[in-house]
Amino acid sequence: xxxxxxxxxxxxxxxxxxxxxxxxxxxxxxxxxxxxxxxxxxxxxxxxxxxxxxxxxxxxxxxxxxxxxxxxxxxxxxxxxxxxxxxxxxxxxxxxxxxxxxxxxxxxxxxxxxxxxxxxxxxxxxxxxxxxxxxxxxxxxxxxxxxxxxxxxxxxxxxxxxxxxxxxxxxxxxxxxxxxxxxxxxxxxxxxxxxxxxxxxxxxxxxxxxxxxxxxxxxxxxxxxxxxxxxxxxxxxxxxxxxxxxxxxxxxxxxxxxxxxxxxxxxxxxxxxxxxxxxxxxxxxxxxxxxxxxxxxxxxxxxxxxxxxxxxxxxxxxxxxxxxxxxxxxxxxxxxxxxxxxxxxxxxxxxxxxxx
Ligand SMILES: Nc1ncnc2c1ncn2[C@@H]1O[C@H](COP(=O)(O)OP(=O)(O)OP(=O)(O)O)[C@@H](O)[C@H]1O
Ligand SMILES: [Mg+2]
Numbered sequence: 001x002x003x004x005x006x007x008x009x010x011x012x013x014x015x016x017x018x019x020x021x022x023x024x025x026x027x028x029x030x031x032x033x034x035x036x037x038x039x040x041x042x043x044x045x046x047x048x049x050x051x052x053x054x055x056x057x058x059x060x061x062x063x064x065x066x067x068x069x070x071x072x073x074x075x076x077x078x079x080x081x082x083x084x085x086x087x088x089x090x091x092x093x094x095x096x097x098x099x100x101x102x103x104x105x106x107x108x109x110x111x112x113x114x115x116x117x118x119x120x121x122x123x124x125x126x127x128x129x130x131x132x133x134x135x136x137x138x139x140x141x142x143x144x145x146x147x148x149x150x151x152x153x154x155x156x157x158x159x160x161x162x163x164x165x166x167x168x169x170x171x172x173x174x175x176x177x178x179x180x181x182x183x184x185x186x187x188x189x190x191x192x193x194x195x196x197x198x199x200x201x202x203x204x205x206x207x208x209x210x211x212x213x214x215x216x217x218x219x220x221x222x223x224x225x226x227x228x229x230x231x232x233x234x235x236x237x238x239x240x241x242x243x244x245x246x247x248x249x250x251x252x253x254x255x256x257x258x259x260x261x262x263x264x265x266x267x268x269x270x271x272x273x274x275x276x277x278x279x280x281x282x283x284x285x286x287x288x289x290x291x292x293x294x295x296x297x298x299x300x301x302x303x304x305x306x307x308x309x310x311x312x313x314x315x316x317x318x319x320x321x322x323x324x325x326x327x328x329x330x331x332x333x334x335x336x337x338x339x340x341x342x343x344x345x346x347x348x349x350x351x352x353x354x355x356x
Pocket of ligand 2 (some may be wrong): 045046047
C-alpha cells in the first residue's frame with residue numbers, strides 16, 4: 001500500500017444471509033484519480049461501495065485510506081463512516097428537504113467557525129454554479145440542480161475520497177451528459193479522488209482513469225478504459241462495452257477456420273472450441289467488383305438508420321454451416337439491402353476467446 005493511495009480495498013468478502021454478494025474484491029484509488037467500478041445489475045458494486053464507506057459492517061478483508069486501516073475485522077478496526085473523510089453521493093441525491101441549499105451544503109461543516117463555514121458554502125456552490133440558489137429548498141430545484149447541490153455537499157468538507165453510487169442515473173439522457181462532464185471537471189479541478197459505481201459501460205469509459213469490471217462478486221479485469229475495450233480478458237468483458245460479433249470454431253493445427261478465412265490461434269489448445277469476435281465498427285464493406293480475392297463476399301440483408309450512423313446486417317455461414325447475422329456499424333451511407341459487398345475485418349481487430 002502506498003501513501004498516495006486515497007483508498008485501498010483488500011480481499012473484501014460479503015455475504016447477505018445466503019447470498020455471496022462480494023467474493024474477494026481488491027482495488028485501489030490513487031490521489032486525484034477517478035476510478036469506476038462497473039458491472040451488470042446485482043454483481044455487488046453497491047455493496048463494495050458501502051463496505052468502503054463503512055455503511056455495511058465488514059465481514060472479511062481490509063479497507064484503508066491514505067495508508068491507514070479504517071476497517072479490518074481481524075484487527076478489530078472499525079472507523080465509523082463520519083470519521084472516514086469520505087464524501088457520498090447517491091442516485092436519489094438525498095438532500096435534506098427541511099434545509100435550504102446553503103443548509104444542506106453546510107451540514108458537514110459544523111466543526112468550522114461560522115464565517116469560514118459560510119465562505120466554504122459559497123465557494124463550492126459557485127463551483128457547481130448554484131450560488132444563486134443558496135436560500136432555495138430542494139423541492140424547488142430540478143433533478144440536475146439537486147444533483148449539483150448533492151455534489152457540492154459531498155465536496156464541501158474536502159474529503160480524501162468521494163464515493164458515488166449511480167449518481168447520474170436519475171437524470172434524463174441529455175442532462176446526464178452535461179452533469180457527468182461538469183462533475184468530472186470539478187473532480188479534476190479539486191484533485192479529488194473518486195470511486196464511482198455505475199452499470200453503464202459508456203459512463204465508465206467516459207469518466208474513468210481506470211475501470212474495474214465486476215461480475216458475480218469478483219473483479220474480472222481492471223485497467224485504463226482503452227485497455228479493457230481493445231484488450232478484453234474474455235468474451236464477457238468484450239461484450240460488456242459494446243455489441244460484438246461472434247463466430248464459433250475449433251482449433252486445428254493452431255488455426256481456426258472461419259468465414260473471415262483461416263485464422264491463427266496462438267495460445268489456444270488444439271481441439272478447443274473458440275469464439276472469434278470483432279466489434280461492428282471494426283468491419284468495412286465495399287462494393288464487390290468480382291476480382292476481390294482478399295475478403296468475404298456477402299449480401300446485405302437490411303440496414304438501419306441510427307442518426308449518428310448506420311447498422312447493416314449481413315448473414316454469413318460459420319465453419320460449421322450455421323447462419324450467423326453479423327452487425328456492421330458504418331458512419332457514411334451504407335449499401336442497400338440485396339447489394340453484394342466485400343466484408344473485411346483488420347487482423348488486429350479480431351479477438352479470440354475460449355468458448356464458455
Ligand atoms: N440488504 C441486502 N440483503 C440481502 N441481499 C442483498 C442486500 N443488498 C444486496 N443484496 C444482494 O446482493 C447482491 C449484490 O447487490 P448489490 O446491490 O451490491 O449489486 P449492484 O451491483 O449494486 O446492483 P445494481 O446495479 O442493480 O445496483 C445482489 O444479489 C443483491 O440481491
Ligand atoms: Mg447498486
